[in-house]
Amino acid sequence: MTFIEYKALSPAEKVKYKVSEFFSRLPGLLGAFFASIGKFFKNLGLNFVAGAKGFGSRFANGDTATKVSYIVMGFGNFTRGQVGKGLVFLAAEIAYIIFMANFGLAYLNKFDTLGTVAQQQVKDPNSGRMVTVPGDNSMLILLYGTMTILITIVFIGIYIGNTKSAYECEQRIKAGKKSPTLKEEIDDLLDGKFHITMLSLPVLLISVFTILPLVFMVLIAFTNYDKAHTPPANLFKWVGLDTFRDVFKMSDGASKGYTFVELAKWTIVWAIFATFTNYIVGIILSLMINKKSIKFKTLWRTLFVITIAVPQFVSLLLMNQMLQDDGVVNVLLGYLGISPISFFNGTKLTARITVIVINMWVGVPYTILQTTGILMNIPEDLYESARIDGATPVVQFFEITLPYMLFVTTPYLIQTFVGNINNFNVIYLLTSGGPNKDASLYQAGETDILVTWLFKLTLDNNDYNTAAAVGILVFIVCATLSLITFNLSKSSRNEEEFS
Amino acid sequence: MIKSYKLSRTISDIVIYVILAVLGVIWVSPLVWLVLHSFREEGGITVPYIFPKHYTFDNYVKLFTDKETFDYPRWFLNTFVIAVFSCVISTLSILMVSYTFSRLRFKSRKTFINIGMVLGMFPGFMTMIALYYLLKAMGLTQTLPALVICYSAGAGLGFAISKGFFDTIPRALDEAATIDGATRNQIFWKIILPMSKPILVYTILTSFIGPWCDFILVRIIMGDKRDNYTVALGLQKMTDREFVQRYFKQFLAGSVIVAIPITILFLKMQNYYVEGVTAGGVKG
Numbered sequence: 077m078t079f080i081e082y083k084a085l086s087p088a089e090k091v092k093y094k095v096s097e098f099f100s101r102l103p104g105l106l107g108a109f110f111a112s113i114g115k116f117f118k119n120l121g122l123n124f125v126a127g128a129k130g131f132g133s134r135f136a137n138g139d140t141a142t143k144v145s146y147i148v149m150g151f152g153n154f155t156r157g158q159v160g161k162g163l164v165f166l167a168a169e170i171a172y173i174i175f176m177a178n179f180g181l182a183y184l185n186k187f188d189t190l191g192t193v194a195q196q197q198v199k200d201p202n203s204g205r206m207v208t209v210p211g212d213n214s215m216l217i218l219l220y221g222t223m224t225i226l227i228t229i230v231f232i233g234i235y236i237g238n239t240k241s242a243y244e245c246e247q248r249i250k251a252g253k254k255s256p257t258l259k260e261e262i263d264d265l266l267d268g269k270f271h272i273t274m275l276s277l278p279v280l281l282i283s284v285f286t287i288l289p290l291v292f293m294v295l296i297a298f299t300n301y302d303k304a305h306t307p308p309a310n311l312f313k314w315v316g317l318d319t320f321r322d323v324f325k326m327s328d329g330a331s332k333g334y335t336f337v338e339l340a341k342w343t344i345v346w347a348i349f350a351t352f353t354n355y356i357v358g359i360i361l362s363l364m365i366n367k368k369s370i371k372f373k374t375l376w377r378t379l380f381v382i383t384i385a386v387p388q389f390v391s392l393l394l395m396n397q398m399l400q401d402d403g404v405v406n407v408l409l410g411y412l413g414i415s416p417i418s419f420f421n422g423t424k425l426t427a428r429i430t431v432i433v434i435n436m437w438v439g440v441p442y443t444i445l446q447t448t449g450i451l452m453n454i455p456e457d458l459y460e461s462a463r464i465d466g467a468t469p470v471v472q473f474f475e476i477t478l479p480y481m482l483f484v485t486t487p488y489l490i491q492t493f494v495g496n497i498n499n500f501n502v503i504y505l506l507t508s509g510g511p512n513k514d515a516s517l518y519q520a521g522e523t524d525i526l527v528t529w530l531f532k533l534t535l536d537n538n539d540y541n542t543a544a545a546v547g548i549l550v551f552i553v554c555a556t557l558s559l560i561t562f563n564l565s566k567s568s569r570n571e572e573e574f575s
Numbered sequence: 576m577i578k579s580y581k582l583s584r585t586i587s588d589i590v591i592y593v594i595l596a597v598l599g600v601i602w603v604s605p606l607v608w609l610v611l612h613s614f615r616e617e618g619g620i621t622v623p624y625i626f627p628k629h630y631t632f633d634n635y636v637k638l639f640t641d642k643e644t645f646d647y648p649r650w651f652l653n654t655f656v657i658a659v660f661s662c663v664i665s666t667l668s669i670l671m672v673s674y675t676f677s678r679l680r681f682k683s684r685k686t687f688i689n690i691g692m693v694l695g696m697f698p699g700f701m702t703m704i705a706l707y708y709l710l711k712a713m714g715l716t717q718t719l720p721a722l723v724i725c726y727s728a729g730a731g732l733g734f735a736i737s738k739g740f741f742d743t744i745p746r747a748l749d750e751a752a753t754i755d756g757a758t759r760n761q762i763f764w765k766i767i768l769p770m771s772k773p774i775l776v777y778t779i780l781t782s783f784i785g786p787w788c789d790f791i792l793v794r795i796i797m798g799d800k801r802d803n804y805t806v807a808l809g810l811q812k813m814t815d816r817e818f819v820q821r822y823f824k825q826f827l828a829g830s831v832i833v834a835i836p837i838t839i840l841f842l843k844m845q846n847y848y849v850e851g852v853t854a855g856g857v858k859g
Contacts, residue, residue: 215708216712219705266760270675270679270763273760274679274763275671275687277667277668277671278668278671281668281727282694282731282732284709285706285709285728285729286729286732288705289702290694292702292705293701293702293705364594367591369584370588370595379602379603380598380599381845382603382606382838382841383602384841385837385838385840385841385842386609386830386834386837387784387787387788387837388788389807390609390810390830390834391606393811394827395605397814398605398608400621402623404608407621407625408625437605440602500791527700530701534700534704543701547697547698547700551696551698551701559692559693
């Protein structure tokens with residue numbers, strides 16, 4: 077379609093055209109997304125090669141002081157007037173050596189076996205009593221080993237920075253320029269290199285308390301750390317992909333494979349229903365509240381939105397009590413002459429419908445809050461021309477409002493979808509997975525979604541390796557969905573041009 | 576013609592009022608039930624009727640005086656202290672990270688942003704066991720600082736919304752300030768922050784509310800040390816099978832007391848929430 081043809085369309089048709097164009101571009105965007113992942117890794121490799129080359133050529137071209145810096149860090153800076161910087165590098169090297177000698181190496185050595193000597197009960201020859209002789213603790217070896225590896229990676233970064241700095245210093249002196257003093261470098265940290273100052277603290281915190289535990293748990297998925305192999309009494313070891321094979325394996329009785337497939341199916345169904353019921357009902361309510369002739373807008377909005385303010389665990393625990401077999405809802409149904417319903421302990425279907433409906437109570441206010449602004453932005457002339465054409469409100473909703481909203485809020489929708497895949501609170505606090513009638517589910521109930529299963533596997537059953545594997549699988553699904561949205565969304569593409 | 580149009584509009588308005596009223600009642604009734612029954616004198620968990628027959632303040636009084644099994648005032652204080660500290664650290668981290676990603680241009684910025692996004696997509700519960708052992712190795716388990724760390728250490732990863740907000744502040748302002756000789760540091764404190772009130776308030780309030788609502792990490796980190804529980808875990812403990820018969824009404828009273836300050840904060844925050852999120856999140 078040419079530009080002029082597009083301009084000649086009526087507003088409603090323009091929106092339609094844009095939406096259909098968006099969806100027809102989707103496959104191409106997906107392709108571009110995967111291509112960009114490939115490019116990322118290619119660049120990573122190229123950078124690495126370039127870095128190694130520079131590392132070698134700096135050594136070959138540098139003078140003696142620069143070469144000494146390859147062994148004694150900071151030497152190049154130190155002898156060329158940058159005393160402070162040189163000392164910082166040297167201190168880093170000494171700290172790393174002390175750390176490795178006293179702590180890191182011992183754990184790194186056992187990292188491949190995760191320990192060989194189990195804890196034993198030995199008779200003490202003197203007293204004749206049984207004493208516990210401590211052996212290797214696989215868990216600590218894995219944790220501290222991972223930590224040592226991460227620290228080593230950081231140290232290598234500092235080390236390469238040191239060689240670069242020494243070489244640059246040499247070049248500057250050759251060119252007859254003065255090196256910046258430590259104070260100048262520190263001042264630069266508040267301006268030209270401000271990003272380093274701003275990011276260092278958050279990055280440190282995130283590395284220690286998010287990345288380290290995460291790497292540790294990902295590694296756990298490749299070991300046999302379960303309730304039969306719990307340190308310190310027992311060792312666990314690397315088992316490669318066995319855990320993943322276990323998660324996909326079908327067998328008689330309560331098998332992990334059956335449970336995984338069942339829960340994965342329900343997780344998807346749950347996420348779809350939870351996302352779209354909230355979305356559509358939320359938009360309809362929002363439209364009703366914002367209709368011009370409706371009065372007391374603030375009152376209506378507050379009625380719904382105030383439920384967000386009450387902490388979820390309070391409202392959900394309350395709902396749980398209210399929906400029990402003798403709870404207030406059944407009392408109410410009794411007044412109306414309806415026989416009581418067993419919401420959580422009845423059939424699988426009742427329990428599942430109940431959580432989806434209750435989730436609407438939780439989620440619709442969020443949609444109202446977030447879509448109000450966008451709804452006001454829909455061009456009024458779209459509706460006007462539709463009204464002139466004699467479209468009823470229902471037709472207007474499906475032909476204008478919904479397509480427009482879908483177009484604008486696709487990123488938000490996918491975010492919510494991912495959020496629902498990980499929606500722990502609603503399921504855990506309402507049903508805890510119940511009604512628990514299907515005996516072939518392994519450590520799970522019919523309303524459990526994958527993350528609540530993961531939680532139960534970890535806390536109630538100590539199946540750490542299976543839990544870690546399930547976590548990785550959930551991550552892969554969520555990450556793919558989110559990265560696609562992130563790359564599609566305008567806020568990422570247009571961040572430079574916005575203002 | 577005009578008359579019938581008016582008529583149909585009035586009818587549709589009436590229908591909408593009815594729908595809103597009915598749904599509004601459905602949405603608010605659990606909260607009303609919560610407040611009413613927190614004053615209920617008789618019965619245990621449930622009573623076979625809707626409105627309590629006798630009202631009393633006993634449940635609230637007991638909550639603050641009967642501290643033998645459940646020390647509610649202490650939990651409240653714990654939560655408050657944790658919330659204040661983690662709020663300060665989280666807010667700083669989030670603002671620092673999002674300002675850097677939005678305003679500063681440096682090598683590997685995109686890589687950092689993508690890594691940040693990816694890290695945020697692992698299910699949160701995956702790391703809790705590792706986090707527990709890590710804190711144990713530091714000798715911090717069953718202490719309040721451990722919780723502050725848990726709630727605020729990863730906060731920097733939640734940069735998306737405030738980055739979106741910073742992106743909307745015109746870049747010309749930065750450029751003008753740079754020409755006047757301001758450093759990036761000064762631009763952040765003197766120009767960007769004063770202009771970011773909505774997102775600042777939003778970030779502070781969300782990170783302050785967080786610790787009041789979490790009951791999972793606390794459970795893992797505090798174990799059986801009830802003195803160091805937070806309100807959320809304590810209240811959840813009251814609904815455990817062994818306690819629920821006796822303590823359910825106190826649970827209701829305790830919930831009301833937590834909900835009141837959070838509701839007030841939230842209503843204050845609401846406008847900032849809409850302003851900040853719609854500016855930062857979805858751009859049409």
